[in-house]
Amino acid sequence: MGRLFGTDGVRGVANADLTAELALGLSVAAAHVLAEAGSFEGHRPTAVVGRDPRASGEFLEAAVVAGLASAGVDVLRVGVLPTPAVAYLTGALGADIGVMLSASHNAMPDNGVKFFARGGHKLADELEDRIETVYEQHRTGEPWSRPTGAGVGRVTDYTEGFDRYVAHLIGVLPNRLDGLKVVLDEAHGAASRVSPEAFARAGAEVVTIGAAPDGLNINDGCGSTHLGLLRAAVVEHGADLGIAHDGDADRCLAVDAAGEEVDGDQILAVLALAMREAGQLRKDTVVGTVMSNLGFKIAMEREGIQLVQTAVGDRYVLESMKAEGFALGGEQSGHVIVLDHATTGDGTLTGLMLAARIAATGRSLAELAGVMERMPQVLINVPDVDKSRVATSSELATAVTDAERELGSTGRVLLRQSGTEPLVRVMVEAADIEQARAVAGRLADVVKSALG
Structure with missing residues (x-):
């Protein structure tokens, strides 16, 4: 078995x-x-x-x-x-x-x-x-x-579970959300009642989409994996921000007033600064993964916040946080863990804290998220290769070294074995998207020839 x-x-x-x-x-x-x-x-x-x-x-x-x-x-x-x-x-x-x-x-x-x-x-x-x-x-x-x-x-x-959980969410907010208009995309999932109730009790004007689960439509063209409906709804309703959950609401992505995506790295950056200001960011450290955008790392270094990176997966982020006593961590995909208030990623809590920061500062989400500049990131999956040889192929090692030399300090290369499939993931970041695509394409070709 x-x-x-x-x-x-x-x-x-x-x-x-x-x-x-x-x-x-x-x-x-x-x-x-x-x-x-x-x-x-x-x-x-x-x-x-x-x-x-x-x-x-x-x-x-x-x-x-x-x-x-x-x-x-x-x-x-x-x-x-x-x-x-x-x-x-x-x-x-x-x-x-x-x-x-x-x-x-x-x-x-x-x-x-x-x-x-x-x-x-x-x-x-x-x-x-x-x-x-x-x-x-x-x-x-x-x-x-x-x-x-x-x-x-x-x-x-x-x-009583519903009310007890909502009361917990409201109780940990640093301030109310009065004056904010928020669009919530619930992915026809588990937070379809909880999230709108929590935001409304916190004082926000709430517009909901994707909040009519019928047992069959969960994640169907909506939620954190399909942001198109949320982008349009935020612009249509003139909202301050949009929040998208997945089916079980352990993750959160956001959309600013112009309909632009704010991903998990940007949310972490906003919350890290807010928590440090409140004296809650223990050891002035935030935990991410090796897939965290290079722009996030650069922004945190500039702000004097240390970034600890783990293997991909929120369980590895959580292990690092618990072992070292860190308060905040998460992934680009929107799994954000605030360990003082949750033992796992909590999309509703994340969305509430993000909205609370907007309400407290009077700044737009776009302005707050602008603390970091997302580097263009290209990901290519190379299937049907011997992924076990990623770390031992001299041909591949030479190609990676050449790519890193070309990108310099403004780029990054990451090769990862899939945990479930016979493929290798090639990820390249660069200041210029065309350069990232070109380097990623060349590396993918070497992966095919060296490991195929």
């Missing part, structure tokens, strides 16, 4: 790759593993279970709830809420397990199961591996130990 867990839970086509049987089995295995790991500390365990509005989430939720209750775990079912809401409630309610059913920005046929440990934190790799092992042992014949009678878990609908 290949590894079930990817970088963000177990994900696949619902009812094909991700079946009810798999969801149930993983939930029972998670209960057993976390009990063995001492997470339950001798008390009757509790789990918080939420989902995004995908149609498949209905039967997968039933399977997860059944699995947990059959293992003696009491379940608080919070319904359709964002991933960061489930993580927050897991911690706030003192639950031992959190489970979110979502495939984030993926199209509707997909779904996923994501587990959180006590406190609302993502599981460590070793716990995920242990869950897979226990699940596979049962699948191949080893029986579960099953409680009976009063030992089985009880299931309760926790309807």
Whole structure:
């Protein structure tokens, strides 16, 4: 069996790759593993279970709830809420397990199961591996130990989760949003009720699009992966800014009043300066990834803020933040983590904090985001090559050295192996887009010839 867990839970086509049987089995295995790991500390365990509005989430939720209750775990079912809401409630309610059913920005046929440990934190790799092992042992014949009678878990609908999460979001804002007009694109996803409610309670005038989920339309031509509708709506309504979430609302991208995109790097830059001004940017450091735009790094150096870069993936950003005590980190894709207020990327919180900065300063989003200049970035995927030889090919090393010499201090080259496909990603940044395209094209040709 290949590894079930990817970088963000177990994900696949619902009812094909991700079946009810798999969801149930993983939930029972998670209960057993976390009990063995001492997470339950001798008390009757509790789990918080939420989902995004995908149609498949209905039967997968039933399977997860059944699995947990059959293992003696009491379940608080919070319904359709964002991933960061489930993580927050897991911690706030003192639950031992959190489970979110979502495939984030993926199209509707997909779904996923994501587990959180006590406190609302993502599981460590070793716990995920242990869950897979226990699940596979049962699948191949080893029986579960099953409680009976009063030992089985009880299931309760926790309807207070919505208001409790919204109150948390409002409570951490440094100032209100009165006078701002905001367009919110909810991707027909999990934040379709939460985000408009939070922005309205904070004082903003709210226009919503993509906020009518029917179970089938999540991420369909809208949200953070399709900004066209939001750009047009912001201009049409004369709004100060637009905010776009993905299906489970753990990410946030923005659009300024002119309809121009403000990406995750720019949002991080704005928030880093705001948090430093408030004395909240610990060690004057922000965490990004190796894919962070060179313009972001240059801007942070100019402002006296250190940038720590990790491997691609919000889990690696979070690991660095927790290990070193940093307060802010994120990715260009819009996963932004404010560790004092969230244990994972929270798109609604990010959008609220960005809007709060606009309201507090009286400056436009375009002006605030102008603290950094995005360097043109070209990405080429080179398929059907031996990606394992990226680091050992002398021909490729020479080509990279020549490219870096040509680009000088105003450019950058990054070659990355895909984690799931036989391809190599060639990324080139330069002050001039045509130069970036030319250098990336030449490097892609060398990757094909050297590794093909």
